[in-house]
Amino acid sequence: MTPSAGADWSIRRRLLAWLLTPLLLVCAALLAANYVQARHTADLTFDRLLTASILAIADRVTVVDGRIEADLPSVALEMLSSTSQDRVFYRIGGPGGAFVTGYRDLPGPAAAVPGRIRFDDADYRGEPIRVAALARPLAPWGLEGEVRVLLAQTRGERDRLTRELVLASALRLLVVVVLAGLITGFGVRAGLAPLAGLQRSIRSRSPTDLSPITQPVPREVRTLVDAINQLMERLQASLDAMQRFIADASHQLRTPLAGLQAETELALREHDPAALRQALARLLAITRRTSRLASQLLSLARAAPQGGAPVLAALDLGTLAAAVTREAVPAALAKDIDLGFEGGAAARVDGDPLLLAELLKNLIDNALRYCPPQARITVRTRASEARSATLEVEDDGPGIAADQRERVLERFYRPPGTPGEGSGLGLAIVREIAERHGAVLTLADGAGGRGLRVRLDFPAPSGAEPRSAPPTAGADR
Amino acid sequence: MRILLVEDDDDLGNAMLRALRSRDHAVDRLADGRLADSVLRTEAFDLVILDLTLPGCDGLDVLKRLRSRGSRVPVLVVTARGELEQRIAGLDLGADDYLVKPFALSELEARVRALLRRGQGQSDPRLVHGALVFDTVARRLSVAGEPVELPRRELCLLEVLLGRVGQVVSKEQIAEKLFGFDDEAGPNAIELYVHRLRKRLGSAGLNIRTVRGLGYLLEEP
C-alpha cells in the first residue's frame, strides 16, 4: 500500500487503503489476542469440570489390604461426558509410577504438587488432550508416597467453544471494518462535495467567461482554485492581447491593401508606357511593404506569450549572433552598408534560439532600413562580469530622438517624419522577445552621440555553469 | 537546364514558371505531391523547386523519399509557412536551399542560379566568375582566356571564395583550407593573402569584401 505506486488512485481509494490496511492489521492482532483469550476462557470453563471429576475420583481412592483401589464413581465420568462429546481418559497410579487402573500410557504433568491440581496440554492417541493431575499422599493409610490421578479429555469441546468465541469477535470486528469502510466512503463523498459544486460551476461557465472563481471552497482546495484563477487571468490577458493583435493586424493590413487597390486601378488607367512602368514600380513597392508587414505580424504573433513560460535552453549568444549577422551581410552589401560583428568569447544565455534569431534579424533589418549608404552597423556580443550576456546593435545612422525611444517600442508606432516603408513592428517584436527572455532592452545614442545603440542585457543562465571559454580573450578585439 | 517546379498555387506557380522560362530553363510544373513523387522516380532533373504545402503528399515526404532513393539532385524548398522549424526539418532531410514566401523573383532566380552552379560543379570542374575561369582539377586559372599563374595558397584562397560567391566565408574556414591542421598561421596571414589576391585580380573583376568580425565575401560579378 504505497500511494506512490498508484498516483492515479482516487482519493476515496487512497483513504480506504490508508484507513483499512492499518485497521485490518489491528483487527488481525485483536483476533489473535481474542483467540488466546478465548482458548484461555474455554480451558477455564472446562477445567472446572475436570477439577470436579478428578476430585470425585480421588476421593474414592482407598487402600485395601495394602493395595490401592479406586472405586470409580460413574458420576465423575458422566460429568465430563454429559455436556460434551469429548473422549475421556484416566489413569490412577501408585508410588514410584506403579500403575493401578485406567489407561496405562496416558501422559500427564510430570510432578504434581500434592493437593494441587495441575493442568497440561498433551497428545494422546493422535488427538490433543487436556490433562488434569492430582496427587494425594498415602499417609492416612500408613503408606509411603502418594497416589497420582490423571484425568484427561480431548479438546473437541474446548476448541469448539474457542472457535465460537473467536468467530463471534471476528464477526464484530468485521462489522467494524465494514462500517469503517462505508463511513469512509460516505465521508469522502461528503468531503468532496464542494469539489463537485466547483466542477458544476466551472462546467456551466460560458467559454468566454474567464473571471476568477469566487465560490467558497475548503481550505485544502483554495490553493488549487487560486492556481486556476491565475491561469484564467493569464488566459484572459493572452486572449485580450490576441484580440488586440487581430484588431491591429486587420487595420494595418487593410491600409496597404487599400493603397494596392488604388494604385492598381490607377495603373490600369495609364496608357503611357513610361507612366505605366512607374505605376508598376509603385505597386511592387507597396506589395513588398505589405508582405513584409504580414511576415512581421506573424513574427509578433509567434513571439507573443502563448500562455505558460517559454521553453528556454542554454545557448551561446555569440555563435547565434554571428550566424544571423552573416546571413544579413548580402543585404547590407546591396545597400552599401558596412555590417560587422564583434564578439568572441562564449556568451551563455538561456533562450529560444529561433526567437533570439528573429530578434536580432529585426534589429539588423531596422538598422539597414533607416541607415543611409556608407553607414556602419555593428553587432556585438559580450559576456559581462556577472556572467550575464549582452547583445548590442549599434549604427551611425539618424538615430531616434530621446523622447521617442519609449514610444518606438509600441506596435505600429513610427516616429513622425520617418522615411521609408517601415511597419512600426520591428522594435515591438524585439521588445516582446526580450521580455520573454527577461532581457533588459535599452535604446541609447551610438558611439560619439551619433546613431542608435540598442542594447539587450540578458540575465545569467540558470544553469550557472562556469564559462567554458577563458575570460574574454579578445572579446573586445 | 531542366527544372521541376512543384507548386500547387496557380498564380504563383505560373509566375515562377514564366520567370524561369524567361531565363531559358526547361521547366515542368506539377501541382500534386504524389504525382511529383512518381515523376521524380522516373525522370531526371537538374533542379527541383518544391513547395511544402501540397495536396496529395506533403512536400517534406516527397523530399524524404527522393533522398531515400539516393538522388542528389539539388532541391530548393519554397514554403508559405515561413516556419523556422520547418526550415530545420527540411535541412535535415536534405534540402539544399530555402525560400520563404513571399519572395522577389530576382531572389528566386539568384538561388536557382547558385544551386544549378553547385550541381554543375559535380560534373564540370570549372568555376567561372566573370572573366575568371578556374579549373579545379587542373588547378589552372585564366582571366579572359589568358592563363594566370598564382602561388599555391592564393589559388587555394580563390577556390574557397569562388565556391561561395555572395556568402560570408569566415577566417576559420579559410584557414582550415589553406593551412590544414598542422600548419599554424595567424589571421594576419590570411589578410595578407587576401590583400595579394585583391591586388592581382582586382582588375579582373574580383571584388573581395572584408566583413568586420565575420570574414570575407566574394561579390557577384
Place this chain on the structure above:
Amino acid sequence: MTLLVRLLLLVGLIWSLPPRAEVAHFPPRPQAFVSPRDISLEEGPLTIYGATDLDFMRPLLEAFQQRHPLIDLSYHQLGSTELYERFVREADGGAPTADVVLSSAMDLQIKLANDGYAQPYTPPAALPAWSRWRDEVFGFTHEPAVIVYNRALVPADEVPRSRRELLRLLEARREHYAGRVGTYDPERSGVGFLFTSHDAELSPDFRRLAAGLGAAEVQLFGSSAAMLERVADARLLLAYNVLGSYAQAWAEREPAIGIVLPRDYTLVMTRLVLIPRAAPQPRLARLFLDFLLGEDGQRVVAGPAHLYAIHPGVDGELTARRLRALLGPALQPIQVNPSLLVYLDQAKRRRFLQQWRQALTGPRD
C-alpha cells in the same frame, strides 16, 4: 480372592460363553426378484461383527440384502467380550476387520469409541441424544428390562408392577417363591451387569431388593433365554430384569409368559453400532447404518427382529414411541457416554460384585 473363587469364576465364564463363533453368509443374489423401485445396485463384501443372536439379526440382514442384492454380506456372531478382543486385535494389528460392529455390551462399544477405533458417521434420522455419542456410536434398539412371570402360576393380583411390589411379594410369599425366582447373574452376563449396576445407582431399595432376592433363594442366569425357558415351563414363577425383546419373542410363542414393565422405573438398554476407523468398506458400512437407523430398518427392528425400534418416527408395539406413551418419565434409558467406562474398571467391577454378593447373602433379618 481365593483360588476356589477364581476357579468358580472361570467355570462360570466357560459356561456362560455363547455358542461357538458363528458366521452367517449372505452371498450376493443378483438373480433375486426384487421390486426395481427398492433396489440399489451397490456391491462388494460387507463384514459385520455382532454380539446379537443371528435369530434376531437375520430379518434385518435379509431386508438389507433385499435392498442391496449385490452386496456380499457376512455376519459374524461373537460373544461380546470375544468380539471386543478380536476386533481390537485385528484393528491394532492392521488385519482386515469388520466394517460394522454392533453389540449389546454398551460399555465395550463406548470404550471402542473412546479409544478412537470408531469413525464419524451422520445418521439419517434424529435419534435420541442419550442413544448416541460423538457421532461415532449409535443405539439402534430400545430394549426395556422387564419382569417376566408365569401367567398360570402367578395370580393376576400378585403380579408385581414395581420393584417395591416385587419386594413385598417376595417377603409376603417367601415359601411359595423360594427357589423359583430368577435374575441375571451380573458376574456372567454383561447385560446383567449393566442392569444390576444401574439398579444399584437408580433404586433407593436396591440393597433391600437384593437382600429380598437373596432370601428368596434367587437363581442366577447367564442369559434371558435361560430365564424365559424356565418361566415358560414353570420351573420359575418369576424373573427379574429380563431383556424385553427376548421376552416379547418368547411371549409370542409361549402364552404362559407374562411381561411387566416396572412402573417405578424401567431400565432401557440399547444395542450400539459403530463403523470402525479401520473398516475396509466404510461406504458399504454407512449404507448399512443408513438402513439400520433409518425408518425402513427400524420397522424391521420393531417387526420381525423383535428388538424394539428406537426411531421416534416408527410406531408399533415394539417401539420406543409406544414405551414412552406407556411409561412416560418412568423410562430410564442407560446413557450412552463414557460414564459406562467405570464398570470396565476391574477394581470397580470386583468391588461392585462383592457388594452384590454381600447384598444377596446380606443381613438375613
